[in-house]
Amino acid sequence: MLTVSGLKRLHISVSFDLQDGECVALQGPSGVGKTLLLRSIADLDPNEGVVKLDGTLREAMPAPAWRKRVTYLATEPGWWSDIVQDHFSSWDDALPLVTRLGLPCSCGPWPVQRLSTGERQRLGLVRALMLRSRVLLLDEPTSALDSASTAAVESLIAERMSDGTSVVWSTHDNAQASRVGSRVLMMSADGSIEENRP
Numbered sequence: 001m002l003t004v005s006g007l008k009r010l011h012i013s014v015s016f017d018l019q020d021g022e023c024v025a026l027q028g029p030s031g032v033g034k035t036l037l038l039r040s041i042a043d044l045d046p047n048e049g050v051v052k053l054d055g056t057l058r059e060a061m062p063a064p065a066w067r068k069r070v071t072y073l074a075t076e077p078g079w080w081s082d083i084v085q086d087h088f089s090s091w092d093d094a095l096p097l098v099t100r101l102g103l104p105c106s107c108g109p110w111p112v113q114r115l116s117t118g119e120r121q122r123l124g125l126v127r128a129l130m131l132r133s134r135v136l137l138l139d140e141p142t143s144a145l146d147s148a149s150t151a152a153v154e155s156l157i158a159e160r161m162s163d164g165t166s167v168v169w170s171t172h173d174n175a176q177a178s179r180v181g182s183r184v185l186m187m188s189a190d191g192s193i194e195e196n197r198p
């Protein structure tokens with residue numbers, strides 16, 4: 001279980017629990033602080049508060065180890081090499097996920113620069129899924145995708161949830177929030193969240 005207690009970052013002040021295998025949808029107007037919250041849980045920016053995974057404080061482990069367990073996926077993932085497959089510790093192991101998300105298996109040697117926004121988004125998700133994290137913090141992971149690719153992503157994440165992966169899924173799409181989330185965390189301009197059942 002992920003426990004977030006009194007997390008503070010700029011104007012945000014948030015507490016909630018996330019059970020194993022649960023997905024909560026994170027919603028709220030543009031600019032309200034959803035990305036700030038997800039990045040703070042992953043400890044990517046300075047923040048205050050208590051965040052624990054199965055009772056273990058995040059301070060108990062090096063930050064990279066925490067981020068492998070509690071992984072933030074940006075809406076537009078970053079790339080550090082020119083070639084797609086260089087971003088994967090094993091491209092062969094990534095291929096089933098790559099093809100499942102509708103990308104050709106030949107895209108490994110492609111330059112990152114030739115990828116469309118939606119292709120980058122799907123490959124960024126594959127990178128995150130390869131980590132087999134306990135918690136995925138997904139920041140509008142289907143914002144650039146058509147309905148078929150969105151359905152493929154939702155189905156893949158649902159499979160991971162059935163294996164115990166927990167998910168916080170930020171989305172502006174109310175229908176998606178209802179589909180993927182057992183609860184909805186609605187963020188307000190004052191930086192608080194209110195919990196609703198979808």
Ligand SMILES: Nc1ncnc2c1ncn2[C@@H]1O[C@H](COP(=O)(O)OP(=O)(O)OP(=O)(O)O)[C@@H](O)[C@H]1O
Pocket residue numbers: 010028029030031032033034035036037
């Ligand atoms: N380092 C920072 N210092 C000060 N303000 C910041 C910083 N980073 C982000 N902000 C501000 O915090 C607010 C919340 O940004 P955030 O990206 O979390 O919004 P969001 O809810 O994810 O929006 P969207 O739905 O448009 O993606 C924005 O007004 C942003 O400008």
